Amino acid sequence: MKLDQLNYNQLKVLLAVYKHGQGHQAANELGMTASAVSRTLKGLRDIFKDSLFVRRSCGLIPTEKTNQLIPLAKKLVDQYQQIEQHYSVFTPEESGGQFTILAYDEFVYAVQKVVNDCILPEAPNLKFEIRTLSHDCTAEVANGDIDFMVVYEGFEGKNLNWDMFAETGDIYILANHRHPILAKKPNLADISRYPLLELDNYNDLTCPLLVNLCREVGQEMEVAGYTDSVATAMRLLAESNSITLSCNQFTRNFVEMVPQVDYVKLPDELARLVRERRCTERDVGNYILYGDINNSASFNWVKSKLIYGLEREWRLAAER
Missing domain, CATH: 3.40.190.10 (Periplasmic binding protein-like II)
Incomplete structure (x- = not known):
């Protein structure tokens, strides 16, 4: 194995393909082209002398070696992200990647408006999948499969973080x-x-x-x-x-x-x-939920923009 050739970008591709089971979905998440993901996988196969994924009708199935590598790759990526978060210079206009946001039906338009008006003008290379939430996805948020959820206060789940963007006032x-x-x-x-x-x-x-x-x-x-x-x-x-x-x-x-x-x-x-x-365990209000898996600079930037943008949209709506 040529481990001295292994790099941060390759590890991110490995984790994204493992997560999605599809090269194009991994490419969307990482802000890459599908051909770039394919080239990176080829390099990883050369490094580890293993096919890593086997193509089936249902997608890319990880090999046994990949299953063994994933926990170690996650630890390494987490360390890289900590370095990136604390020491790299983050520039939104150069940042890429894809974020998945699930929201109650009442919040979807406001979320889309914040993304269109506040985020994309500064970070045009980011991609967003915004969908209506109709069942409990807190486990997926906690493990990083979903980046953010926008909900009321009545939620439960382990390893969740949350920020309130608006209290409940008039009813x-x-x-x-x-x-x-x-x-x-x-x-x-x-x-x-x-x-x-x-x-x-x-x-x-x-x-x-x-x-x-x-x-x-x-x-x-x-x-x-x-x-x-x-x-x-x-x-x-x-x-x-x-x-x-x-x-x-x-x-x-x-x-x-x-x-x-x-x-x-x-x-x-x-x-x-x-x-x-x-009232439950939290104040009555409206919240953004997120896990503690992704600590990248782009994730934290998007989170802060969502909180600020939704707080502003709520305030403007209340004044009408």
Whole structure:
């Protein structure tokens, strides 16, 4: 083996191909061309005198030697990244790579806007995959398969880091624009008269908050259904007498573009009760989650841009 020829870039390619099982996906993550990844793999095969990956219909399958190398390669890359983080000069315009961001439906547009307006103008070579989150992916965030998640506070998982970009303040009832609930400040007796359409992501609550609050004052509230799609919720609200609860300023802004749906702010005391019932181990608010696998300068730069950008977008949305 020609180990004296082994370098940081080759190790990153090895880990990326192992992670994705596809050369082109590894290339996207690293900001390389697929042919450059192929050339790097050829060099690695020469160094280790092993095919390293076997091509199958399902992708590139690691050999036994690759499986043995991966833990050591991860340790070496982590050391390189620490050196890179502390001693290299980071220039966004020259940085490459791909980041995967999963977000609740309510946050996807804001995330895309931050990427387009705040990140890409400074770092045009970065690539982003932004998708809607509909199930618990905290394990993938912790192990580095997903770079960031944008969620509410009700999350669990080991080896997670998080930063709050906005506290939950005002809370709203959304309904058909002609709905009686919008005519005055709603109380629980009024609210309980109408079916609840729950905007439900991967829900950590066994029962919707409004249903529980109504029960506490001796009222029963029917649950009309659940959806994790804001667009679907707007259609259903427009076509029925259901109501929904939202604490998201981005959702409220979206409602303003839907003529058939409107909102009313919950009275402060009722909003306080909702926040109190929603408390978990963290403050009630909106968070960016990330693992501790990637400590590169580009990762930390993107993270800081996301936190700042989403905080700014939330503030602007709240002021409208």
